Amino acid sequence: MYEGAVQELIDELGRLPGIGPKSAQRIAFHILEADPEDMRKLASSIVTVKDKVKFCSICGNVTEQETCAICRDSRRDPTMICVVEESKDVIAVERTRSFRGRYHVLGGAINPIAGIGPDQLRIRELLSRLSDEQISEIIIATDPNLEGEATATYLSRMLKTLGINVTRLASGLPVGGDLEYADEITLGRAFEGRRSMS
Incomplete structure (x- = not known):
């Protein structure tokens, strides 16, 4: 070379x-x-x-201070937490302007092949937040792939035992997409997540 x-x-x-x-x-x-x-x-x-740059002591998002701007914002709804895999996912959700709660960044997803299990993610920190804060809903916004689904399933099973409302982002067909190019899983999810038009 x-x-x-x-x-x-x-x-x-x-x-x-x-x-x-x-x-x-x-x-x-x-x-x-x-x-x-x-x-x-x-x-x-x-x-x-x-x-x-370091990670927020509360949610795990990137910041230059002890806590990130979202955690410091008193206008955010403290009863809702959106759980994401990475800090870049926080930016993606924020761009939608649809969520006004707080976040929890896991730092990845469960991936046994890569040696990443629940203990390597920020799940203990999430459980700690649940005992310290009044949370009414956890929105799981992990990627719609094998690792993201495994992580979502693990979190859902664990959090439901605590009596907290756990929801998952809907997934389905992209706007402007053609049905013929959609894979079976995406198309199946689109059918499962259909809603009334009336």
């Missing part, structure tokens, strides 16, 4: 999620050809984010 620093950069970039060997090589050569000042800013931003 390449010598020294260039190959080291390609190798490090290749460790990032979603970056394969060819993409890593393209990014490395972009960095080589880019304005040095721009690349110093990029490097500085990476160091700064690693130094300053």
